[in-house]
Amino acid sequence: MSTAAGRGATWREAIVHPPVVATAILVASIMAVVSLVGGSDGEALLASWLVMGMAAGFAVSGSV
């Protein structure tokens, strides 16, 4: 298996696991808070809104 094909397979294996996606969203929300605490007000706050919406959207997407 070539490296590119291997990377593709790994990516596909990861994305078929919804907990991996949920964990990525959780990590993003924590990173936004860390940025907020670090003084990056505007962007970090908007990121929190974005991640909040993304978590809710993903939570109901399994019903499609």
Add this chain to the structure above:
Amino acid sequence: MLISSVWRGRSAWAFGLGLIAGGATIGLLAAAVGALSLQWWVSTAVRVVAVLLVLVAALLHMAGLMRLPLPQNARQVPEAVARTGPLLGALQFGFEMGTGMRTFMTSALPHVVLTTVLLLGGTWEAVAAGLGFGLGRAIVPIARWAAGDEWSDGFDRSSKVTGLGLATAVVVAVSAIVATAI
């Protein structure tokens, strides 16, 4: 059947675009309604408490400790949407799904987001939350494009772990939003 055909080819992109546009639209509408009806006369402290109460109620509901009748449009998007064509139909279907107002709600988290936008959101915050909602819903068509039906099986098998992670993400995000609003 459109519902299965939106996962394929150009329809999938139209569906994803519709999801994101629908989310941004409902976010803007919610912010406008909130600004006009609530935000100008209800104090920040009361609005923050209301958001936190809805968050706690949603978490209790999701944990099975409290049963709440979730406000939702509990029906499928009508098949008539499919007759508008593979691209327009997918776009319309995605838009209606993206608004979250056209079909079943299987989680209480969207209600937390809507409440937060209504009570604390400005224009850009509402657009960000709405875009995020559409993007979150679009992860599934992307995943199905990449992995086929394995995705649905994975979602069903891990719904509790996934729900816990997503609920925690919403708690973290709402905490940050509330902390900056006070």
